Amino acid sequence: MKLGKKTQERLYLAFCYTIILIGVIAVLYPTVWIVGSALNPNNSLFSSRIIPEGASLDNFRELLTHDEYPYLRWYWNTLKIASLNAIFSVVLTAGCAYAFSKFKFWGRKYGMITFLVIQMFPALMALVAIYVVLNMLGLLNTHTGLLLVYVGGAVPFSTWLLKGYFDTIPNSLSESALIDGASSFRIFWSIMLPLAKPMLAVVAMFQFVNPFNDFILANIILTSPSQRTLAVGLFNMVSNQFANDWTLFSAGAVLAGIPMMILFLSLQKYFVHGLSGAVKG
Missing domain, CATH: 1.10.3720.10 (MetI-like)
Structure with missing residues (x-):
C-alpha cells in the first residue's frame, strides 16, 4: 500500500525526533548519573535511584576542605x-x-x-x-x-x-x-x-x-x-x-x-x- 505524501512526511519527522531523543538520552544520562553519584552520601557510584535517597552536598564540602x-x-x-x-x-x-x-x-x-x-x-x-x-x-x-x-x-x-x-x-x-x-x-x-x-x-x-x-x-x-x-x-x-x-x-x-x-x-x-x-x- 502506497502511503500519502503527508503520511511519509510525518513518519520521517517521527523518525528524526526518535533519533534526536535517543541522542539526548545518551548524552544526558551519564551527566545525571554522575551528579547523582556526587550527591550520594555513601561511598559508592551505584544507587537504586538516579537521585539517591538522603542526597546532600556533603561530598562537595568535604572535597573543598x-x-x-x-x-x-x-x-x-x-x-x-x-x-x-x-x-x-x-x-x-x-x-x-x-x-x-x-x-x-x-x-x-x-x-x-x-x-x-x-x-x-x-x-x-x-x-x-x-x-x-x-x-x-x-x-x-x-x-x-x-x-x-x-x-x-x-x-x-x-x-x-x-x-x-x-x-x-x-x-x-x-x-x-x-x-x-x-x-x-x-x-x-x-x-x-x-x-x-x-x-x-x-x-x-x-x-x-x-x-x-x-x-x-x-x-x-x-x-x-x-x-x-x-x-x-x-x-x-x-x-x-x-x-x-x-x-x-x-x-x-x-x-x-x-x-x-x-x-x-x-x-x-x-x-x-x-x-x-x-x-x-
Whole structure:
C-alpha cells in the first residue's frame, strides 16, 4: 500500500525526533548519573535511584576542605593552564593562518602539508621525545613545560581551522584597505580578526577544554601533587585500592565541568557560524 505524501512526511519527522531523543538520552544520562553519584552520601557510584535517597552536598564540602587532596590547587592549576593555552594558541595560530591564507611566499604549500602530516601522528608517539626534551630544558614538573607541549600541539590543527575561515573572507576587503593606506598589521588587526571571531571562539574553546580532558601528558610531565591538574588529581583519588573515594571523585568531576559549561554558553553563538565557515574553506 502506497502511503500519502503527508503520511511519509510525518513518519520521517517521527523518525528524526526518535533519533534526536535517543541522542539526548545518551548524552544526558551519564551527566545525571554522575551528579547523582556526587550527591550520594555513601561511598559508592551505584544507587537504586538516579537521585539517591538522603542526597546532600556533603561530598562537595568535604572535597573543598580535604586535607589529603588539594582539590582547589588542582582546580587553579587547570584553569591557569587552560586559559593560557587558549590565549597563546589563538594568538599564534591567528597570525600563522592569516599568513598562509592571504600571503604568497615560498614554502607556503609545503608548510600546510607539513602541518597536515603532523596531525596524522598522535601525540603519544612523541611521548618519549617530549619527556627527554623537557628534561634537558629543566621543564619537567612545571606548568611551563606542559603549556609548551599543549600550545605546540595546537598550532597545526588550529592553523588549518583558521586558514579555512580566512579563505572565506574576500580579498577585496584587504585590497580596499591597502588602497586607503592601511598597513598589513592594521588590516589584520582591525578587519580580519573581527571578521574571524567565530572561528577564534572555536579555537579558544577547543584549547581551553584540552587541559581539562588530558591525562597522559599531564601525568607524565607533572609529578608533584601540588602541580597536578584536575584529570591527574581526580585519578589519584580513585587509583588507591585501599581508599577509593568514588563519590568525592564524582563531586570533583561535576565541579570540573562548570568552567567549560560557562565558556560554551558564553561562546555558543559563534560556534555554528565558525565551524560552517571552516568547512566551506
